[in-house]
Every structure is written in C-alpha cells, then in structure tokens.
Amino acid sequence: MSAESTEHAISAEAASQPELRDDVLADGTTAQDDANDAGRGTGKGSSASRLEEEGDVAADYLEELLDIADIDGDIDIEVRNGRTYISIVAEEEGSGLENLVGRDGEVLEALQELTRLAVLSVTENRSRLVLDINGYRADRAGDLQQIAEDAIASVKDTGKAVALAPMSAYERKIVHDAVADLGFVSESEGEGADRHIVVSAD
Secondary structure (H helix, E strand, O other): OOOHHHHHHHHHHHHOOOOOOOEEEEEEEEEEHHHHHHHHHHHHHHHHHHHHHHHHHHHHHHHHHHHHHHOOOOOEEEEEEEEEEEEEOOOOOOOHHHHHHHHHHHHHHHHHHHHHHHHHHHHHHOOOOEEEOOOOOHHHHHHHHHHHHHHHHHHHOOOOOOEEEOOOOHHHHHHHHHHHOOOOEEEEEOOHHOOHHHHHHH
C-alpha cells in the first residue's frame, strides 16, 4: 500500500468520527477522560504496568502500519504524568511521514484514534495515549500561540472582536487556553467544519 493510499484510508476514517468537543485537552483527550480515570482507583504499580503494555501494543500497531505503507520512521515511547506518549520521527527528510500528518493534522488525529482503538482491542483498557509525528504537535502549538497573540493585538488596537479561521477542537482548545492566559475572552461559534473562535476583550 502506498503512503498516499494510506493517507486516504486514514482520512476516510477521520471523516467518520464525530467532531471533538471544545473541552478537549491540549493532548487531544477530554476533561471527562481525566475525571473517569481518576475514579478508577488503580494503584501506581498496576497503572505503570498498564501504560507500559499500552505503549508496546501501540508501537507494534504503528510499526506494522509503517511497514505496510513502506515508510521509514523510528518509534519512541515515553510514559509520564500517567499517560503514554508515542512519537514517530525520521532522521531524513522526505521519509513520507508527512503523509501521516496530513493537512492541518487531520490524518494524525485519525491515526491517534485508530491507535487507541488498537490498544483497546488488545488490552480491553481505554487508552489516552498521545501520538505525535515529526514534532507536528509542538510546532503547531507554537503557531496557534502566535495566532492568539495576533488576534489579541488586533482587539487591543481596534476594540473589535476578531474571528479566527475554522480549526479542529484540539486546536481550538490550545487557542482558548492561550487567550485566557493573556486575560482576554474567546468563544467558539459555528458548526461542523466552520466552527471557529471569536476573540474579544470581554
């Protein structure tokens, strides 16, 4: 299977997923996820063991996918703060990993969800793992911070609210947090693919 056909297949899967809510956390999970997990009462030892197993299963799944797509990439697993973080990186440019990120990270989000489902099918535990590819999440977070700061600068200059371009729930959450940290107000408006943030002074 080519990288292009893999991207198409994963994008199709993403299209079938319901849109995430605005209470999505910066890593793509929801606040309810954390509340649910807090109520499980699992011990530290069992939790650490579960996360290690989760990382191994996810890595196996992603490794197989990379083989099918004939894409080179190294998989790094890290467990911290009660969550599994998996990164796929390539030493050389043009490895094809960009096809697994897709436009505006749409394929990455779908692949993260598919990986979580793969973990669930093996471990019977719902996963909150976070997947990143070639540092996309960190780079995009920086871009979104700048977008928030530019919007606030415009509000200060004109006194008028600023409507941003539509973005995913994951990205809106990052912008909401950035705007709040700077003492301004943001609200999501619109539906579906047109859902966007409006930044204002109050």
